[in-house]
Amino acid sequence: MIEAKSLTRRYGPLLAVDRISFTVEPGTVLGFLGPNGAGKSTTMKMLTGFLPPTEGTAVIFGHDIITDSLAARRIMGYLPEGAPLYGELTVAQFLDFTARARGLRGRQAERAIAGSVDRLTLGEVLPQTIETLSKGFKRRVGLAQAILHDPRVLVLDEPTDGLDPNQKHQVRQLIRDMAEDRIVIISTHILEEVDALCNRAMIIASGRLLADDTPQGLLRRSRYNGAVTLAVDDAQVVASKLSELPEAAEVEIRRGRLTVFPSGRGNLFDAINRRLTEHQIRIDEIQLEGGRLDEVFRSITMEEAA
Amino acid sequence: MSQQFSGNLGTVLRRELASYFATPVAYVFILIFLIMAAAFTFYLGGFFEREIADLEPFFRFHPWLYLFLVPAIGMRLWAEERKYGTIELLLTLPITATEAVIAKFLAAWLFIGLALVLTFPIWITVNMLGDPDNGVILAAYIGSWFMAGGFLAISACLSALTRNQVVAFILAVVVCFLFLLSGLPMVLDPFRAILPQPMLDAIANLSFLVHFSSISRGVIDLRDVLYFALVIGFWLIANRIVLEIKKAS
């Protein structure tokens, strides 16, 4: 379990992280969402023991990151932002260093490295110098280093940033596999990733925790949640017909597509269907919206800025 | 605890040395070190002309050799880690910052020691030409290595101040230069008006040249070696503090 207690970090006059508190249980993939400069990386640097908090602390499975830092670090794996690596070493040398630094020796170290190499399919590049690897491979070496000692907590700062779709998919699969009975904390700018990967999401802006919910919970905050979008021939006419419905609050037309927002009275989708049949309006497409994360993200973070 | 301490030291030290030899930097450094050492000894030192079987002309120039070459090794120690962000990897491993500071210093110090050992042809030459006191030579080698350690500890500490290796190099050369010459009027004069005589004497006593001159003549005084050991200790503690302050930025 991780307990962050009022974590705060200043850089000179700048308040980068402002009293963030949360508790995370094993089995959670927690996503940090937030605009650039929100304080996501700074929070991760404090959790992993790199930066001391200006105020507050965090306890990682009973180990306080300030008073019991080494023990806390021992059970964590960390991929810093941009996946920094010792470029002049070979992959094998680098993983060997990590294993030793994690206190693994001999057979134990070999097994840990082999497991990590296998999981990230690094076998073919083991003798290669890190700086000559492609971005995707570098990122995978960074991940291999983070999971090598089978940590109970994984902190990954933008793990899929800059990867091609196949690599993204692979990394997400890895994170899902690791998630069972562990705690994984990732930061990301990719909103679908939160939906696809996380069972909990936090929106951070200007150093403050603005929302802490499941991705579904966040989607429900969207004004698109329960809205119906249609593709029809004559959008204007259809719009005027549908806006009369008591179930509809508002109708918007964008690029020939019509979105009807629910008023909260009755079932909007059924009502629209009935109305369309009554008037014998032919539609090309109809879709019930679950909600749009980007819109929730914008409204929560812009509200803050305003 | 101590076993873990030495284990962690060894781990970081091995990684550092692996990095040295993974790039041409190590070989270039050693080559330049040997060429310069030989040039100083044979041309400036008048090794053959003196017709004395000792290595005084060789050791006499070590302070000047180290003035530029040791900061060249030390400049990357922390500046590079900070520039590439690997410091975040290093300091989130279950390794203390103190262990990292000591291990990085030791790796570079051993590396300079290796360069020093590779000057052995000069020692062979002098033994072929005459009958030198090899005990004196060994003592001078050890003294020289300790002086290099002093230069290195200064360079390492200053390298933690910046992520720019060129800045780290220049800072280190300047500070090393001051330490080297602190006994000379050039450095002392500006302080003469404002500091009392005992303080001036203390500054003069900090001079690497003063402490090394007897060593290079083969008079190894334990106090001189202790002096360099204290310099190393002081600057490594400073390194540890600078690191704590600067790692965030």
Ligand SMILES: Nc1ncnc2c1ncn2[C@@H]1O[C@H](COP(=O)(O)OP(=O)(O)OP(=O)(O)O)[C@@H](O)[C@H]1O
């Ligand atoms: N070393 C530093 N010195 C001064 N200010 C810093 C430092 N590191 C970060 N900051 C500032 O702190 C704030 C939070 O930065 P942080 O890197 O945590 O944001 P982030 O949420 O990770 O952003 P991004 O999504 O762009 O990675 C920013 O305003 C940033 O400019």
Ligand SMILES: [Mg+2]
């Ligand atoms: Mg960031």
